[in-house]
Amino acid sequence: xxxxxxxxxxxxxxxxxxxxxxxxxxxxxxxxxxxxxxxxxxxxxxxxxxxxxxxxxxxxxxxxxxxxxxxxxxxxxxxxxxxxxxxxxxxxxxxxxxxxxxxxxxxxxxxxxxxxxxxxxxx
Amino acid sequence: xxxxxxxxxxxxxxxxxxxxxxxxxxxxxxxxxxxxxxxxxxxxxxxxxxxxxxxxxxxxxxxxxxxxxxxxxxxxxxxxxxxxxxxxxxxxxxxxxxxxxxxxxxxx
Numbered sequence: 416x417x418x419x420x421x422x423x424x425x426x427x428x429x430x431x432x433x434x435x436x437x438x439x440x441x442x443x444x445x446x447x448x449x450x451x452x453x454x455x456x457x458x459x460x461x462x463x464x465x466x467x468x469x470x471x472x473x474x475x476x477x478x479x480x481x482x483x484x485x486x487x488x489x490x491x492x493x494x495x496x497x498x499x500x501x502x503x504x505x506x507x508x509x510x511x512x513x514x515x516x517x518x519x520x521x522x523x524x525x526x527x528x529x530x531x532x533x534x535x536x537x538x
Numbered sequence: 539x540x541x542x543x544x545x546x547x548x549x550x551x552x553x554x555x556x557x558x559x560x561x562x563x564x565x566x567x568x569x570x571x572x573x574x575x576x577x578x579x580x581x582x583x584x585x586x587x588x589x590x591x592x593x594x595x596x597x598x599x600x601x602x603x604x605x606x607x608x609x610x611x612x613x614x615x616x617x618x619x620x621x622x623x624x625x626x627x628x629x630x631x632x633x634x635x636x637x638x639x640x641x642x643x644x645x646x
Contacts, residue, residue: 462583462626464635477634478539511582516594522633524573526594528582 417441419512419529426535427506433499433534437512438492445470445490448518452525453486453497455508463508467521468495475521507536540564540629542638550646557614559641561627566607568631574603574612577640578623586625587612617643 423435437451444451452467466476468486476484480499488495499506509531515523541564551557561572570590575583585594587603590610600615614621622645627638 461639462628462637464637475633479634513582516585516588520630522635523630524571524585524588524628525583526585526588528584531582 417514417527419514419527421510421512421529421532423510423532423534425533426537427502428538429503429536430501433497433502433506433536435497435510435512435532435534436494437496437529438494440493443490444488444493444495449514450475450519450521450523451488451495452513452515452521454511454513454525455506456511456531457505457508465497465499465510467515469521473521502536504536507534509533539634540567540632540636542627542629542636544625544627544638544641546641547639548642548644550644551617552646553617553619555617557612557617557621557643559612559614559625559643561605561610561612561638563608563610563629567610567629570606571629571631572603572605572610573628573630574601575626575628576621576623577626583626614643 418440420438427433450467453465468474483500485498511531512529513525514527516526543562545560574587577583591603624640624642
């Protein structure tokens with residue numbers, strides 16, 4: 416059964432870079448032909464798609480965050496990562512990694528989700 | 539980007555009652571690529587419906603979706619205690635992928 420697990424620092428200082436990793440188990444990133452995505456949810460608020468990456472490294476980003484976001488993939492470790500630069504309090508959120516419900520679609524519904532990891536932005 | 543609006547913001551109902559949740563898009567959703575998720579406190583969203591009306595694996599048939607174009611509906615025919623949660627719609631027909639602000643279904 417496919418499982419996704421987010422990991423990374425729970426506290427990031429303002430103006431610094433947030434770095435998270437999503438480790439995939441029960442399946443291979445490189446042989447699956449899926450895009451792999453990041454979604455976030457500020458406290459008490461709704462969901463925001465950050466971006467998605469293919470095993471080949473092809474990426475799609477939300478234009479609202481594109482200037483600060485980098486998503487990368489490491490197929491040898493079967494994980495993909497998120498970097499968000501110049502963070503502010505507005506970037507505090509639960510960050511989820513997720514997989515779309517169909518191969519080869521960067522923009523799709525998400526049918527497998529990690530449990531999420533909480534990131535606080537504070538000095 | 540396509541903006542999704544959900545109504546009502548909160549729906550207060552009793553177990554056994556019917557719930558009707560609305561999702562309206564700022565422009566037509568391509569191919570009716572509209573999904574619904576359920577989220578309980580402290581948990582990740584759970585996919586309920588995709589493609590407007592297709593139930594995801596393991597979702598009970600009391601959940602149904604309908605609509606087209608800019609107006610979509612999620613119906614829960616008879617609320618069970620475990621159905622009290624927040625529900626989000628999401629469109630995936632046009633990039634960027636966007637979500638509605640959610641409807642909270644709570645116990646009356």
